[in-house]
Amino acid sequence: MATPFLSSEEYDERAHQLYNEGQFDDALDVLREGLTLYPNSVELHIGVGYARLAREEYAWARRSFEEALVLEPEHEDALAGLGETLLKFGLEDAGLRCFRRTLELGYADDLDLMLQSGRALFREAPARDRRELFSASLEFFEVAAQQAPDSAEAIACVGYSQHRLGDDDAAIVSLRRSLQSDNEHAEARIYLANILYDRGDYDAALYHFERTTTDDHWDELGIWRLIELKRAAYKLDEHNPDLKPWEDRLAELKGELDDIDELFDEIDGSGATDGGDVEVARGQLELFGTLLSSLTVTKREEPAAPEVPDRPAHQVLTRDGRQLTGSWEDIVRSLKHVDSEGGREVSLEIFMSRMARRTFRETGVRVPSHDVELFVRASADAGLLRIVQ
Numbered sequence: 001m002a003t004p005f006l007s008s009e010e011y012d013e014r015a016h017q018l019y020n021e022g023q024f025d026d027a028l029d030v031l032r033e034g035l036t037l038y039p040n041s042v043e044l045h046i047g048v049g050y051a052r053l054a055r056e057e058y059a060w061a062r063r064s065f066e067e068a069l070v071l072e073p074e075h076e077d078a079l080a081g082l083g084e085t086l087l088k089f090g091l092e093d094a095g096l097r098c099f100r101r102t103l104e105l106g107y108a109d110d111l112d113l114m115l116q117s118g119r120a121l122f123r124e125a126p127a128r129d130r131r132e133l134f135s136a137s138l139e140f141f142e143v144a145a146q147q148a149p150d151s152a153e154a155i156a157c158v159g160y161s162q163h164r165l166g167d168d169d170a171a172i173v174s175l176r177r178s179l180q181s182d183n184e185h186a187e188a189r190i191y192l193a194n195i196l197y198d199r200g201d202y203d204a205a206l207y208h209f210e211r212t213t214t215d216d217h218w219d220e221l222g223i224w225r226l227i228e229l230k231r232a233a234y235k236l237d238e239h240n241p242d243l244k245p246w247e248d249r250l251a252e253l254k255g256e257l258d259d260i261d262e263l264f265d266e267i268d269g270s271g272a273t274d275g276g277d278v279e280v281a282r283g284q285l286e287l288f289g290t291l292l293s294s295l296t297v298t299k300r301e302e303p304a305a306p307e308v309p310d311r312p313a314h315q316v317l318t319r320d321g322r323q324l325t326g327s328w329e330d331i332v333r334s335l336k337h338v339d340s341e342g343g344r345e346v347s348l349e350i351f352m353s354r355m356a357r358r359t360f361r362e363t364g365v366r367v368p369s370h371d372v373e374l375f376v377r378a379s380a381d382a383g384l385l386r387i388v389q
Contacts, residue, residue, distance in 0.1 A: 008038040015047050024054045042072045049081045058088045076107045084120040087133075096121070096136055103143070111151060114144035118157055125164070134164045152182030159188065163195060171195065186216035197225050206233055214249040220374050223250050254366045254378075315388040316376065323388075328372040335385075348372075359384065 006014075011034030018027035028051040034044045049064035065082035068075060083098030099117040107113055118140035125133035138161035144154040159174030175192040178185055193208035209226040217223050223246050230236055236243060315325045324334045329348070336351040352369040359367045365382035368374040380387045 006034070006037075008034055008041040008044055011038070012041070012043045012047055015044075015051070019047070019051060019054070024051050027051045028055075040071055042068050042075055042078070045071065046075065046078050046081060049078070049085070053081065053085060058085055061085045062089075074101075074105055076102045076105060076110065076113055079105075080113055080116055080120075083117065087120055087124045092124075092130065092133065099136075099140065108143050109147045111144055111148045111154065114140050114147070115154060115157065118144065118161070122157075122161060122164075131165070134161055137161045138165065150181050152178045152185045152188065155181060156185060156188035156191070160191065163191075168195065168199070186212050190216060190219070190222050194222055194225070197229075202229055202232075205229060214245050217249060218253070220250060220253050220368060221371055223253075224373060224377055314376075316380070317386045317388060319384060328376050331376055332372045355379075 011030055015027040015030040015034070018024075018030060028048065031044050031047045031051060034041065035048070038044060045064050045068035049061045049068065052058070052061035052064060062082065062085045065078050065085060068078040069082065072078065079098045079101050083095040086092075086095035086098065099121070102110075102113060102117070118137045121133045121137035121140065125131070125137065138158065141154060141157040141161055145151065145158050148154050155174055156178035159171045159178060162168075162174055163171035172192065172195060175188050175195070178188040179192070182188075189208050189212055193205045193212075196202075196208065197205035205225070206229040209222065209229060212226075214223075227243055227246050230243065231238075231240075234242075313325050314328060314331060315323065316331055317323055318335075318338075322334075322338065324331045326334070332348060332352065335355075336348060339351065339355075349369070352367075352372070352375050356367040356369040356375070359365055359379065359382050363382045363384075365378065367378040367382060376385070377387070379385055
């Protein structure tokens, strides 16, 4: 029922509150009601656009942002929203023009707007395999960091883009600067720890991992690495109580099957599903998977941490007594080679995806298929093999 006593600003405020609470359907209902009374309200049209965008209704979102721009051609939020929507359609140049138009209009000092633009570009880059989008995201993150030099979030975002562009020295410097601005910025600390781990700087990686809590982690890989480093540094056995909170967090992150997982589980295991498509469908933004070059970085900024010895090759035992040795990838390749259901004929990614579906059907254990280390460890949890070292 319409409430004519509310102003368009009040409708917008109500919808904004619902949006921030994740109640996108209710927010959209409020905005529609407001537009019946105030059809020329730019803010309400923009609100509809963002609600539609959150609901992944991209065509409708584009229409709402374009209607707002008809009413006010230089509205910065409408331009940013339209730019984000155009990226979803693969219209990268048009989307980037919308973002850059906000700079031309003098909104470089709007920190939230710059971060929004940079994040939209950063999110789309892996899905479209476009290095140019990472470069563009860096452009907006650097503007944000220049305008707000004490913003830990802006500085960290610069580091994320630098890492994805292969400038690892600069990324490490940026992430450390971010932590100097806000020592509690867990996302930056975890990202930095993973970079240091990948380049073999295990003591520094452990230093940063140990300064995070279980609730800071939303990615299984970082937790596996933390557990591995703690075991090596402190000679902990598998059932040490110090590791239990982290193991419990791993169990939480595995969670229930989402809709995509259920769809894959219904697919016949013999089907050749493209591993890249699986990763895109899961909507996972890979932050830590890029192989890093071996560069020497001074450790003067890091306090002394327990020395982690050089790790020998991993070794696992399969249920039928086979002993497999090597890197995590070597072990998965060996598993693929001996697979009795045609594993030799497919890529490593397809094999892991196929095995993950088969394992869930047989054991109810969810096995990640996007990372070889997580795949092996979760397979051990499912009882398919035993990790010796």
